[in-house]
Amino acid sequence: MLHDEPEPAIPELFSWEFATDPYATYAHLRDNEPVRWTRLPSGVEAWLVTRYSDARNALADSRLSKNPDHHVPGESDEPAHAKGKTGIPGERKAELMTHLLNIDPPDHTRLRRLVSKAFTPRRVAEFASRVQELTDQLIDRFAAEGEADLIHDFAFPLPIYAICDLLGVPREDQDDFRDWAGMMIRHGGGPRGGVARSVKKMRGYLLELIHRKRAELPADPAPGEDLISGLIRASDHGEHLTENEAAAMAFILLFAGFETTVNLIGNGTYALLTHPEQRERLQRSLTEDGGDRTLLETGLEELLRYDGPVELATWRFATEPLTIGGQDIAAGDPVLVVLAAADRDPARFTDPDTLDLSRRDNQHLGYGHGIHYCLGAPLARLEGQTALATLLTRLPDLRLAADPADLRWRGGLIMRGLRTLPVEFTPERSGT
Numbered sequence: 001m002l003h004d005e006p007e008p009a010i011p012e013l014f015s016w017e018f019a020t021d022p023y024a025t026y027a028h029l030r031d032n033e034p035v036r037w038t039r040l041p042s043g044v045e046a047w048l049v050t051r052y053s054d055a056r057n058a059l060a061d062s063r064l065s066k067n068p069d070h071h072v073p074g075e076s077d078e079p080a081h082a083k084g085k086t087g088i089p090g091e092r093k094a095e096l097m098t099h100l101l102n103i104d105p106p107d108h109t110r111l112r113r114l115v116s117k118a119f120t121p122r123r124v125a126e127f128a129s130r131v132q133e134l135t136d137q138l139i140d141r142f143a144a145e146g147e148a149d150l151i152h153d154f155a156f157p158l159p160i161y162a163i164c165d166l167l168g169v170p171r172e173d174q175d176d177f178r179d180w181a182g183m184m185i186r187h188g189g190g191p192r193g194g195v196a197r198s199v200k201k202m203r204g205y206l207l208e209l210i211h212r213k214r215a216e217l218p219a220d221p222a223p224g225e226d227l228i229s230g231l232i233r234a235s236d237h238g239e240h241l242t243e244n245e246a247a248a249m250a251f252i253l254l255f256a257g258f259e260t261t262v263n264l265i266g267n268g269t270y271a272l273l274t275h276p277e278q279r280e281r282l283q284r285s286l287t288e289d290g291g292d293r294t295l296l297e298t299g300l301e302e303l304l305r306y307d308g309p310v311e312l313a314t315w316r317f318a319t320e321p322l323t324i325g326g327q328d329i330a331a332g333d334p335v336l337v338v339l340a341a342a343d344r345d346p347a348r349f350t351d352p353d354t355l356d357l358s359r360r361d362n363q364h365l366g367y368g369h370g371i372h373y374c375l376g377a378p379l380a381r382l383e384g385q386t387a388l389a390t391l392l393t394r395l396p397d398l399r400l401a402a403d404p405a406d407l408r409w410r411g412g413l414i415m416r417g418l419r420t421l422p423v424e425f426t427p428e429r430s431g432t
């Protein structure tokens with residue numbers, strides 16, 4: 001660079017440019033203010049933690065509570081609180097909001113143990129052929145067209161149908177779920193209007209379904225039993241799970257597993273389409289040598305590290321004064337761990353801004369860390385790997401149908417994902 005050339009400007013936090021590419025801003029924060037007090041777009045202030053070692057420690061620190069009752073709002077937070085617009089989920093005291101991501105031990109330990117019994121890696125593995133079938137059916141719908149919006153036509157419906165099937169929502173009701181989930185994603189989880197109505201409808205439906213399944217539950221579990229029946233069974237063996245808790249559990253599985261997976265498929269496909277050399281490597285590995293999945297497995301983890309769906313971990317609140325990265329934090333302060341910044345920290349990852357699908361030393365924080373580590377990681381891996389492998393093998397010349405500069409990213413605080421992903425490809429001939 002010539003010495004009189006100005007330094008490129010770094011996008012301001014939460015600006016439009018930042019939503020498109022936040023990584024230069026995060027690098028600047030990591031180097032200069034690794035634990036920074038920041039006003040969020042909602043008006044509420046919180047600490048942003050951006051270095052990998054601080055982030056990992058904070059995620060496992062029991063002095064950081066998930067219970068929003070520990071939040072002590074600052075004076076400048078008042079307007080946002082008065083309008084009920086902090087973005088902190090606990091401000092909506094709906095029953096569905098008392099779930100794993102808003103509670104601490106011992107309640108968290110009890111509920112997580114119950115759901116872990118029902119949501120085992122084995123149950124997920126048994127589900128592999130169904131995910132493949134769903135993936136193929138969705139691709140069948142647009143394969144002959146030669147073009148698609150991969151978010152609307154593929155990344156959005158796949159996880160909602162998959163989770164509905166896993167939970168045991170009957171097929172004829174799944175389109176209602178798709179509509180309710182669509183409403184929540186479009187409006188970013190705000191408390192009013194359509195979102196509140198969708199949450200209410202979902203809750204009513206889930207309570208009724210749980211009630212019905214409890215009444216019809218056979219004495220012994222059948223092979224491939226659905227997750228809601230598994231939850232009821234777990235609660236019937238000594239440990240108590242109320243119908244409200246079971247509904248909140250079904251809701252968090254749906255909510256935590258939906259938009260994340262949409263964005264895993266969206267961000268992952270986008271990264272592959274904009275890194276042709278890596279994409280060709282992956283495509284070759286899937287089609288040659290009888291289809292080796294090693295690169296697919298390491299590659300999916302790398303896509304999560306490089307541009308994962310969860311940009312910031314969910315809210316945490318200091319229950320006592322503590323220090324993170326040399327910075328004093330007061331009791332009651334909100335702390336937001338920036339997973340996307342930690343996962344590009346050069347102190348932890350070699351060439352962190354390079355996408356390397358074969359990266360081995362890759363303990364990324366994309367699924368979190370500690371007691372709230374993603375419960376759905378095995379399902380996310382199954383869906384992500386199936387979706388990407390099937391897209392690349394069935395539509396081998398898949399390419400972006402838009403200039404990357406014209407693509408729009410959703411501006412939400414926690415999630416990172418594209419609004420649309422227009423692609424084109426040679427149409428599949430029917431019968432192929």
Ligand code: HEM
Pocket residue numbers: 059100101112163252253254256257258260261262264304308309310313314315365366367368369371372373374375376377379380
């Ligand atoms: C597709 C990619 C996914 C990513 C990147 C992801 C990421 C995460 C992260 C970062 C957390 C921890 C949040 C925190 O500590 O603040 C988390 C928790 C959780 N995830 Fe996922 N998730 C994904 C998919 C899923 C799926 C498919 C499900 C279920 C169907 C799921 C269910 C959950 C649940 C229930 C928790 C809360 C666990 C607890 O608090 O004990 N996730 N996830």
